[in-house]
Amino acid sequence: MTYAKTGLLVAILALSACGTTVGERAATGGLGGAAVAGPAGAVVGGTVGAVSATQ
Numbered sequence: 001m002t003y004a005k006t007g008l009l010v011a012i013l014a015l016s017a018c019g020t021t022v023g024e025r026a027a028t029g030g031l032g033g034a035a036v037a038g039p040a041g042a043v044v045g046g047t048v049g050a051v052s053a054t055q
Contacts (some may be wrong), residue, residue: 003018007036008014008033008036008037008041011033022049022050025039025049025050025052026046026047026049026050027046027049027050028045028049029044029045029047029048030043030045030046030049031044031045032045033045033048
């Protein structure tokens with residue numbers, strides 16, 4: 001894996017942990033992913049954020 005892909009993965013996983021509800025985690029993951037990798041990153045970040053919420 002390249003450094004850019006590794007950094008993207010770490011950033012998305014870290015940002016997806018922000019928040020306490022599914023909506024907050026999906027939003028922060030989506031925003032973080034968009035900042036790092038554009039539209040594709042937003043989709044991945046939002047998905048990871050929503051899935052990582054435990055309720």
